[in-house]
Amino acid sequence: MENFLSFKERAELSMVPGKTQRQESHVYKFKGKSAVNLLKGAVIYGANASGKSNLVKAVQFAKKLVTGGTRSNSPIPTAPFKLNSNTPKQATRIEFEVNHKGMHLAYGFEVTASRVLEEWLYKVSSKSERKIFTRKWNSATQKFDTEFKNIKFKNNDEAQFLNFIAKATRENQLFLAEVLDRKVEGNVDGIDTILAMLNWFDKVLVIITPTSIFHGLEGRIQDNARTSDIYAKYLSYFDTGISGLSLVSTDIDQIPDMPADIKDDLLEATKTEKKARAFIGGPDNQRYMFCKNGPGEDEWEMMRLVTQHKHSDSDAVSYFEINEESDGTRRLMDLIPAVLDFGVEEKVFFVDELDRSLHPIITRTIVDNFFNRSPNAKSQLIVTTHESGILDQDILRKDEVWFVKKAKDKSSMLYSLEEFKPRFDTDIRKGYLNGRFGAIPFIHSQEGLQGLIES
Numbered sequence: 001m002e003n004f005l006s007f008k009e010r011a012e013l014s015m016v017p018g019k020t021q022r023q024e025s026h027v028y029k030f031k032g033k034s035a036v037n038l039l040k041g042a043v044i045y046g047a048n049a050s051g052k053s054n055l056v057k058a059v060q061f062a063k064k065l066v067t068g069g070t071r072s073n074s075p076i077p078t079a080p081f082k083l084n085s086n087t088p089k090q091a092t093r094i095e096f097e098v099n100h101k102g103m104h105l106a107y108g109f110e111v112t113a114s115r116v117l118e119e120w121l122y123k124v125s126s127k128s129e130r131k132i133f134t135r136k137w138n139s140a141t142q143k144f145d146t147e148f149k150n151i152k153f154k155n156n157d158e159a160q161f162l163n164f165i166a167k168a169t170r171e172n173q174l175f176l177a178e179v180l181d182r183k184v185e186g187n188v189d190g191i192d193t194i195l196a197m198l199n200w201f202d203k204v205l206v207i208i209t210p211t212s213i214f215h216g217l218e219g220r221i222q223d224n225a226r227t228s229d230i231y232a233k234y235l236s237y238f239d240t241g242i243s244g245l246s247l248v249s250t251d252i253d254q255i256p257d258m259p260a261d262i263k264d265d266l267l268e269a270t271k272t273e274k275k276a277r278a279f280i281g282g283p284d285n286q287r288y289m290f291c292k293n294g295p296g297e298d299e300w301e302m303m304r305l306v307t308q309h310k311h312s313d314s315d316a317v318s319y320f321e322i323n324e325e326s327d328g329t330r331r332l333m334d335l336i337p338a339v340l341d342f343g344v345e346e347k348v349f350f351v352d353e354l355d356r357s358l359h360p361i362i363t364r365t366i367v368d369n370f371f372n373r374s375p376n377a378k379s380q381l382i383v384t385t386h387e388s389g390i391l392d393q394d395i396l397r398k399d400e401v402w403f404v405k406k407a408k409d410k411s412s413m414l415y416s417l418e419e420f421k422p423r424f425d426t427d428i429r430k431g432y433l434n435g436r437f438g439a440i441p442f443i444h445s446q447e448g449l450q451g452l453i454e455s
Helices: 052-067 156-168 175-181 192-204 217-223 225-237 260-272 327-341 360-373 428-433 446-454
Strands: 041-046 092-100 103-111 116-124 129-138 143-148 205-208 244-250 276-281 287-292 300-310 317-321 348-351 380-384 401-406 412-416
Touching: 041 052, 041 360, 052 092, 052 103, 052 175, 052 192, 052 205, 052 348, 052 380, 052 412, 092 192, 103 192, 116 175, 116 192, 129 192, 143 156, 156 175, 175 192, 192 205, 205 327, 217 225, 217 244, 217 276, 217 287, 217 300, 225 244, 225 327, 244 317, 260 276, 260 287, 260 300, 327 348, 327 360, 360 380
Parallel strands: 041 380, 041 401, 205 348, 348 380
Antiparallel strands: 092 103, 103 116, 116 129, 129 143, 244 300, 276 287, 287 300, 300 317, 401 412
């Protein structure tokens, strides 16, 4: 990526294994002449305000642009580097190389707030790059020059249809987003590469921020009683004291601070929808689910999520509101869906501030669990963290550790621990905290702090 938030110059996070031979189980090995082996995980360190979170935000920006698109006549929500007189007027560039559905694909784009300047998709092998499509803004004609190649259309009508979609794509919209919005799948053969790239953004890429709430939990509990048991076992394993989760009926008029327009929309749905669900996060950290169960106007209910705790002196159970649980417990409730998916299906998890509100032992357990549970699912875990307890060569490979630091021009720089070539027996945690690898805060002397306090 380039020119996004604090990243002024090009920055690249590579999941291709380096030369280290340790922890071979941390490497996914693919077969085939053009196959590229990939690392299971990456852990990114850096001082506060170094730009770690901006790396995750860049990925989130791209996902939203592809899967959510833009509104007509609305600017693209770019965020170019501000601390330079030229970069705010320059384009943001982001590119992904992914291995998905047996294909190695390279997709990227360049955008400004006003329009897409360029967009491309290539199928990559060890010997060549095969263009699938390119779309480039022509300032002379004020139109896009779009080219499709290596697509086996069933007939000329399909080729014309895809070209029509490309021509109809707005200046502020990605072609990939337009393909998703227009439901092109099923109408055009031979676009497996395009659909695979879309599927990766839509279904494989998962972004968890420090404030992310997993809104699907309430629905899972309602649909399958085992979900509550599974969650309870995980929450108990992490020593939270929770023995179960339940949904209890709630008066919609008793939900604090619910915006009137949201309430009106929900009540309108009772008249127009046969079945519907809506998940609502309250400002008080409560979690609600509106559920329309049938065609009748009165066949609906509002429920809220609560936790169960067993008494220490009997088999009795007390119910706790979600906002009565600790920040760490609530964070775990939003991370557990990812933990459950680690070894089940192909996912790429970007987790910002993995250690947020968590005990160091829990953070380490989650990382260990990922590396031990995902041998076949081809999942990847990329996290930012301050937790130095997992900076251990018995836990992580050198090529799995990355750092972000500020350059002299206040832009962010991303680099790998492997660049320092530490020995296999080096205490990398101690080296990091002592500043050997950079990416730590520069704190002035205690005397300087005392002088600030006194002044």
